[in-house]
Amino acid sequence: MNFKTIDFSKYSSIKIGQKIKVSILEKCSDYKESHFLLGSCSNTLIGDNPPPLMILSKIYDYIKIEDNLLKIGGATPSGKIASFCKKHNIANFEFISHLPGTLGGLVYMNAGLKEFEIFNNLVSISTCQGDFKKEKINFGYRFTDISSPILEATFSISYGFDKEKVKTFKKMRSNQPSTPSAGSCFKNPEGDYAGRLIEAVGLKGKKVGGMEFSSEHANFLVNHGDGTFDDALYLIDEAKKRVYSKFDIKLECEIVILENDLI
């Protein structure tokens, strides 16, 4: 098996982590259940003692049209998907242009913006446990029950790339900070907003070390440059405690936290 050393303080979108030797999955026989499969680490917080890590090989970075279906490899970055759809006048993927990640991470998280979610046009996925039609997968808001590496996903195609939608999505992002983060820290509880709850317990703009619940959007845990895993974890725990004590609501992390010492 091949390996690669990744500096997660640069690779991860939240700019936290250390240099780690990561295994590369080229074929399914390389896959080890003890390893955590990462995409571009746009939704993940690497701890001081994470489990062994794995990423998909670059051979899964491709997009093609076959039999009027869009086939995208698991390692394909969202920017490449957005550019391809624009170039080929394909509709319904406009929201991806402002969503960092790889196809595997986007599908696993059922990533999306408002009513636009990656599962909307999904037909099937190819994984190391075989192929699964969408109907066989449980999915919901930022959730799927996929339990095997996603190597490829197939989508239906509608034509008509909508530049106006791209502008709308860009606008929707305008209240979100550009400081490094891993996107929304918590899932929105049903009928409420995590950002509202964090603000209501006095944590909007709260800084610990280099980390802050952003004063622009409280559900974004941002790194001002020297933020550490401990700073991030302290704020996450504090928000959970305070929101539970004041509202009786258990906040659920949207960010994936990789730390063995928490288990």
Ligand SMILES: Cc1cc2nc3c(=O)[nH]c(=O)nc-3n(C[C@H](O)[C@H](O)[C@H](O)COP(=O)(O)OP(=O)(O)OC[C@H]3O[C@@H](n4cnc5c(N)ncnc54)[C@H](O)[C@@H]3O)c2cc1C
């Ligand atoms: C500034 C910013 C804004 C964001 N805004 C949004 C938003 O509006 N909506 C939204 O939904 N998300 C948003 N996110 C989060 C992020 O864009 C998505 O969660 C994205 O899907 C993460 O993809 P990734 O490849 O980086 O996944 P990673 O962070 O690397 O991994 C996330 C999860 O996906 C799994 N995974 C990754 N690859 C595979 C694979 N090939 N097979 C199986 N499982 C895999 C991992 O095991 C992990 O559990 C935002 C992030 C940032 C930094």
